[in-house]
Amino acid sequence: MIELRKVSHSYGDRAVLRSVSLRLTERRIGVIGANGSGKSTLARLINGLVQPDTGQVRVAGLDPVREPREVRRRVGFVFPDADAQIIMPTVAEDVAAGLPDRTSDTAQRRVTEVLNRYGLGDHADHPAHLLSGGQKQLLALASVLVTEPDILVCDEPTTLLDLRNVTLLRRTLDELDQRVILLTHHLETLRDFDRVLVMDEGRVVFDGAPEAATSYYRELMATPW
Ligand SMILES: Nc1ncnc2c1ncn2[C@@H]1O[C@H](COP(=O)(O)OP(=O)(O)OP(=O)(O)O)[C@@H](O)[C@H]1O
Numbered sequence: 001m002i003e004l005r006k007v008s009h010s011y012g013d014r015a016v017l018r019s020v021s022l023r024l025t026e027r028r029i030g031v032i033g034a035n036g037s038g039k040s041t042l043a044r045l046i047n048g049l050v051q052p053d054t055g056q057v058r059v060a061g062l063d064p065v066r067e068p069r070e071v072r073r074r075v076g077f078v079f080p081d082a083d084a085q086i087i088m089p090t091v092a093e094d095v096a097a098g099l100p101d102r103t104s105d106t107a108q109r110r111v112t113e114v115l116n117r118y119g120l121g122d123h124a125d126h127p128a129h130l131l132s133g134g135q136k137q138l139l140a141l142a143s144v145l146v147t148e149p150d151i152l153v154c155d156e157p158t159t160l161l162d163l164r165n166v167t168l169l170r171r172t173l174d175e176l177d178q179r180v181i182l183l184t185h186h187l188e189t190l191r192d193f194d195r196v197l198v199m200d201e202g203r204v205v206f207d208g209a210p211e212a213a214t215s216y217y218r219e220l221m222a223t224p225w
Contacts, residue, residue, distance in 0.1 A: 001025050002046060002151070002181075007055035009041055018202040024181065026194035028173070030210065031183045031201030032217050039183045040080070042199065043153050046181070047075045058182070060150070076149030076178075080156040082136035083129070091115065091131065091139055092124040098147040110146060118142045119168065122177045133160035141169070151179045158186050187214045 002024040009017040016038045031039050044050035045057050048064030048071055057064055079085050088094040095111045096102040111117040115121045118138045137157055147208050157178050170189055189197050196213035198206035206216040
């Protein structure tokens with residue numbers, strides 16, 4: 001379980017999260033909200049990339065600030081900027097990088113399996129930085145999923161994907177045993193989710209079923225500044 005207790009965070013004097021309390025137990029959780037409403041900051045708290053100014057975060061009872069390695073072993077994070085997530089020269093090496101014994105036959109078999117699953121099988125020896133934007137997003141997802149985290153946090157993983165790959169990603173998320181927390185502006189991706197949070201100005205302003213949450217969000221966005 002992921003728990004936030006009265007968590008606040010500011011960048012300088014800009015308050016970005018304001019006393020957010022949540023218990024996240026569902027298998028599929030979506031987070032939506034306007035640009036700058038605090039979604040990425042909330043996600044980054046979960047694996048200790050951002051620290052709360054006040055309040056507490058617990059992931060399976062662990063404190064991401066004090067036990068970042070333990071937490072990051074359990075929480076896979078797909079960043080919005082897939083380029084920043086590429087750490088090795090080739091596609092296959094990048095996927096293998098997260099595995100403890102990356103040169104073993106077992107690891108290599110696993111890499112091939114994962115690349116095939118994400119439509120990157122023909123690109124194994126391709127320079128990772130030369131993939132298309134959408135392929136890089138798929139690579140980022142593959143590189144995280146190969147490590148089999150308990151929880152997957154995806155920050156806008158579909159922005160550059162074409163329709164076929166949005167469908168592939170949706171199906172992939174659907175089939176995963178892991179808990180998924182998905183931050184997205186693609187509201188239809190959340191249709192079958194268990195729970196959707198709507199964020200506005202650093203607060204969770206709606207928390208419920210996908211249809212009700214997306215209606216709430218559409219109405220919120222229709223209100224002029
Ligand atoms: N490292 C940082 N330093 C200073 N300000 C930051 C930093 N990261 C985010 N912010 C600010 O915090 C606010 C919330 O940002 P955050 O990325 O959490 O929003 P978001 O809801 O994910 O937005 P988007 O939908 O545009 O990705 C924004 O105003 C942003 O400019």
